[in-house]
Amino acid sequence: MSFKEHIFKKSLWLFHYGGASCNNCDIEILDCLTPRYDVERFGIKLVGSIRHADVLLVTGSINKKDKERLLEIYKQAPKPILVVAMGACGCTGGIFAEGNTFAGPVDKIIPVDAYIPGCPPKPEAILAGIIKLVNRSNGK
Amino acid sequence: MTVAEIKQDIKAKWSGKIREMNLKREKRLFVTIDPDLLPEAAKYLFDDLKCRFITASALQSKRGFEIYYHFSVDVVGLIINVHVVLPESKPEVESLANISMATNWIEREMHELFGITFLHHPNMEKLIPEGNWEEGEYPLRKN
Amino acid sequence: MGKETKKTVNTIIPIGPYHPLQEEPELFKLYCDGESVKDVEWVTGYNHRGIEKLSESKTFDQVFFLVERVCGICSTSHPFAFANCMEEIAGVEVPDRAKYIRSIIGELERIHSHLLWVGLAGHFLGYNTVFMWAWKYREPVLDLFEMISGNRNSYAMFKIGGVRRDIENDKIPRMKEVLDTVKSKTNMLIGAVLDDPVIHARTKGVGVLTKEDIINYGVLGPAARASGVPIDVRRDDPYAAYPLVDWKVITAEEGDVFAKAKVRLLELLESISIIEQCFEGLKKEPEGAIETIVKEIPAGIGTGRAEAPRGEVFHFVETDGSNYPKRHKIRAPSYMNIPTFKRSCVGQSISDATIALAAVDPCYCCTERMGFAYDYETKDKILDGKELLKLGQDKTKTLRAKMEQKP
Numbered sequence: 001m002s003f004k005e006h007i008f009k010k011s012l013w014l015f016h017y018g019g020a021s022c023n024n025c026d027i028e029i030l031d032c033l034t035p036r037y038d039v040e041r042f043g044i045k046l047v048g049s050i051r052h053a054d055v056l057l058v059t060g061s062i063n064k065k066d067k068e069r070l071l072e073i074y075k076q077a078p079k080p081i082l083v084v085a086m087g088a089c090g091c092t093g094g095i096f097a098e099g100n101t102f103a104g105p106v107d108k109i110i111p112v113d114a115y116i117p118g119c120p121p122k123p124e125a126i127l128a129g130i131i132k133l134v135n136r137s138n139g140k
Numbered sequence: 141m142t143v144a145e146i147k148q149d150i151k152a153k154w155s156g157k158i159r160e161m162n163l164k165r166e167k168r169l170f171v172t173i174d175p176d177l178l179p180e181a182a183k184y185l186f187d188d189l190k191c192r193f194i195t196a197s198a199l200q201s202k203r204g205f206e207i208y209y210h211f212s213v214d215v216v217g218l219i220i221n222v223h224v225v226l227p228e229s230k231p232e233v234e235s236l237a238n239i240s241m242a243t244n245w246i247e248r249e250m251h252e253l254f255g256i257t258f259l260h261h262p263n264m265e266k267l268i269p270e271g272n273w274e275e276g277e278y279p280l281r282k283n
Numbered sequence: 284m285g286k287e288t289k290k291t292v293n294t295i296i297p298i299g300p301y302h303p304l305q306e307e308p309e310l311f312k313l314y315c316d317g318e319s320v321k322d323v324e325w326v327t328g329y330n331h332r333g334i335e336k337l338s339e340s341k342t343f344d345q346v347f348f349l350v351e352r353v354c355g356i357c358s359t360s361h362p363f364a365f366a367n368c369m370e371e372i373a374g375v376e377v378p379d380r381a382k383y384i385r386s387i388i389g390e391l392e393r394i395h396s397h398l399l400w401v402g403l404a405g406h407f408l409g410y411n412t413v414f415m416w417a418w419k420y421r422e423p424v425l426d427l428f429e430m431i432s433g434n435r436n437s438y439a440m441f442k443i444g445g446v447r448r449d450i451e452n453d454k455i456p457r458m459k460e461v462l463d464t465v466k467s468k469t470n471m472l473i474g475a476v477l478d479d480p481v482i483h484a485r486t487k488g489v490g491v492l493t494k495e496d497i498i499n500y501g502v503l504g505p506a507a508r509a510s511g512v513p514i515d516v517r518r519d520d521p522y523a524a525y526p527l528v529d530w531k532v533i534t535a536e537e538g539d540v541f542a543k544a545k546v547r548l549l550e551l552l553e554s555i556s557i558i559e560q561c562f563e564g565l566k567k568e569p570e571g572a573i574e575t576i577v578k579e580i581p582a583g584i585g586t587g588r589a590e591a592p593r594g595e596v597f598h599f600v601e602t603d604g605s606n607y608p609k610r611h612k613i614r615a616p617s618y619m620n621i622p623t624f625k626r627s628c629v630g631q632s633i634s635d636a637t638i639a640l641a642a643v644d645p646c647y648c649c650t651e652r653m654g655f656a657y658d659y660e661t662k663d664k665i666l667d668g669k670e671l672l673k674l675g676q677d678k679t680k681t682l683r684a685k686m687e688q689k690p
Contacts (some may be wrong), residue, residue, distance in 0.1 A: 028436070063332065096337070197612035231478040280336060
């Protein structure tokens with residue numbers, strides 16, 4: 001088992017980056033921690049620093065101000081890092097893509113490994129997306 | 141005071157400086173005044189009528205820059221919209237931020253979006269993101 | 284032996300911008316002198332999306348989908364206020380069944396938003412169980428939304444003249460069941476939270492806003508009502524089904540964090556009562572009569588407001604006879620409430636800062652629509668957001684230990 005596989009097989013630590021969003025996605029992510037979905041039973045948890053993370057979860061459309069911060073966060077992230085663009089805003093910019101300060105979508109700024117569409121995606125969709133991503137990274 | 145009484149009172153207090161007055165709907169009063177009456181009008185609304193400041197909406201039209209200051213008389217559910225028209229070449233009006241903290245941010249916002257000047261504003265610092273648009277640009281202006 | 288000169292160390296403690304539990308990107312700079320907060324600066328700019336300008340390029344029907352996403356938690360209050368505004372311009376009255384449905388949606392949102400807040404406040408104080416409980420009992424409410432509208436958030440229920448989907452009468456028994464559970468769990472939370480002496484110690488007298496503060500800043504919602512200023516759009520300028528049902532405005536006098544928590548919890552129970560009365564109203568109205576057809580919007584100006592969980596949401600629209608708004612101004616309640624941090628945080632200890640900030644229930648994304656910015660600067664000794672949060676949580680632990688030691 002390679003080092004990378006070994007790490008991802010154990011547990012996933014997520015760092016959540018919130019861009020310019022309505023926060024629905026952010027709340028659904030927090031919902032995953034709550035008893036009904038209880039994502040921690042999979043060993044998945046949210047961490048407060050990008051340096052501890054395996055997955056960078058990006059929500060919200062990215063405005064010009066966010067773009068610099070996102071690039072900075074990505075630079076600080078330990079490689080390998082998996083990037084997940086969440087929600088309609090993260091995937092394509094959603095309804096805000098025509099706004100005058102839109103600087104995204106996420107995959108124009110940093111490489112993205114997975115997309116979880118929805119407005120907002122349900123916690124089940126978030127979990128399914130992350131697990132699919134992990135399985136794919138493990139070569140399943 | 142009832143809505144009718146409030147309307148009468150305003151008519152009396154601001155007479156001579158009212159350009160237009162309209163009770164558009166049962167509880168929506170629109171009053172267009174000369175811009176130089178604004179500080180006095182605001183003081184009357186805050187102190188005498190005990191109004192709550194809701195917000196201010198700026199817009200640009202053929203007449204120049206217009207601002208609607210929305211005040212709420214909560215006890216009767218009345219919204220008094222005080223309307224001023226500012227010339228396009230020189231859009232300036234006295235700031236209300238020295239009378240009420242509630243007007244502080246919205247005046248800064250209107251300045252950043254439309255380029256309207258609020259005279260004697262206590263802290264006309266930037267409220268709108270740098271990096272999101274260029275200096276000297278006013279995003280909601282129509283030109 | 285010379286005199287010792289006292290050095291005032293101004294330390295800046297930033298909270299954010301990407302704090303895992305205060306999910307919205309924002310930055311509060313606390314200027315501290317030793318243990319107490321001397322000044323607060325609010326720095327942000329990460330959430331600007333240009334919504335007011337976007338609105339001008341959308342048809343009126345499309346604007347509903349746009350404004351719903353101003354804020355995820357108050358998601359229905361914006362379409363509510365916008366609908367009230369457009370109906371004012373068009374001069375139409377909504378059928379009674381639609382009024383009941385609108386109020387049901389509005390109150391369900393208030394319930395889930397207040398539960399969300401209780402959970403967050405619990406977390407800030409170090410009561411993670413409260414966080415888990417409150418969010419667990421929020422889930423059935425979101426299930427109800429999904430049952431009614433198809434989505435847990437952003438329900439797209441409003442249109443000019445009425446609502447887009449009916450709530451069929453056969454759904455009512457299931458909804459009543461869920462609300463009964465929420466009621467009993469809320470009563471449990473009220474008992475656990477409001478009687479706890481440690482919570483009293485952590486929240487009473489903290490983050491106080493006086494009546495003068497409320498009036499001077501134009502504060503709205505539960506934050507105003509907790510300081511003895513009984514403003515509530517649902518009663519002051521009635522709309523939808525609120526004048527058709529019996530309910531009361533909840534207030535408190537102290538203006539501290541405890542009062543704000545109490546007001547929100549009691550409002551929750553009041554919301555359940557309003558919804559139950561709306562169910563009775565629904566049963567009396569014919570199914571399907573949910574809209575007044577509006578063919579054209581005349582040129583004009585209108586104002587619309589609604590009582591969101593955080594306070595009054597206000598929309599102003601100017602129309603020119605076309606199918607697009609000429610100008611659309613949106614003012615969310617947090618725009619008025621957030622500046623009060625200068626009053627509620629200054630003079631507090633650092634460990635009380637997080638809960639004082641959270642007490643106003645600021646919905647940054649509502650306010651951030653227009654965006655604000657300053658350059659971020661780092662200075663001296665900095666505690667990051669996580670450390671600041673931990674300070675607040677540790678204070679609770681210390682207090683509890685002290686209280687348990689007392690004979």
